[in-house]
Amino acid sequence: MTALFEDLLGQTRAVALLEASLVKGRLAPAYLFAGPDGVGRRLAALRFLEGVLAGLQGDAGIRRRLQEGNHPDLLWVEPTYQDKGQLVPASKAEELGLARRAAPQLRLEQIRDVSRFLSRRAVEARGCVVVLEDAEAMAEGAANALLKTLEEPGEGLLILIAAKPEQLLTTIRSRCQQIPFTRLSSEQLAVVLERCGEPAPTADPPELLELAAGSPGGLLRCRQAWAALPEGLAARLLDLAAAAEPLQALALARDLAEALDAEQQLWLLGWWQLALWRRQAPAAQLQRLERLRSQLRAYVQPRLAWEVALLELAGI
Structure with missing residues (x-):
């Protein structure tokens, strides 16, 4: 494993596939990062894009810009809620006090933005790059629009992140190189939590550990959900x-x-x-x-x- 992926724990096969693409300089037009939530798929996407933009040696400046979401050639898309005619990203809903009565979706207008972004001329990179989080949350119209984009990918690069890839259209999956991610062992789970400054899992109720099922991110979400429940x-x-x-x-x-x-x-x-x-x-x-x-x-x-x-x- 190169230094580029050294902070990605427990995903040996995924790292090997991504490193091989970078070393050979043969990038697929689209990748599908498939595996459980919270096991490092988002981190892997960031590190892979850093490798695409700066090579296997990486670049601290590009890493920072990618993590902050301010690279001009990157579009990061997540499911949204509709509120008063506006699309609210899922990550902002709780902060804004939005009533979440339905699950967030990747919507047709978002996929149209993706197509326009991929077709434009890149500012710094060889081509524009797009990441679609929770890709299985696409509405039917959005999925059909994405399929058209995948049929004519151009010079851009698209990464789909999905916990349930079987819910994607078969024709979408067939046009992506799949990168598999797996659950972490209990020892790896503890290491990741320590790196994040979070308590060890030993004090968690057993049901929370089972629900997390080897996912550090999943355990953190379970802790948050458990703490937020009304007493009793x-x-x-x-x-x-x-x-x-x-x-x-x-x-x-x-x-x-x-x-x-x-x-x-x-x-x-x-x-x-x-x-x-x-x-x-x-x-x-x-x-x-x-x-x-x-x-x-x-x-x-x-x-x-x-x-x-x-x-x-x-x-x-």
């Missing part, structure tokens, strides 16, 4: 017993829908499923929670979806 809400879910009072189940559904946004509800549902599985809950209960997950993702009214599910699970 998770315990009320676990204490929901068969033959519970209907008002108890309905009150819990109300509090879940009112206190948590869409992403928080889905995260808590995943935690609840895991907690019930660890308690050896009946398969029918776990299947009912999976149906609830599908309903929440399909934008069914959250409170109604929770009410029906909790009443059924309580045997009412």
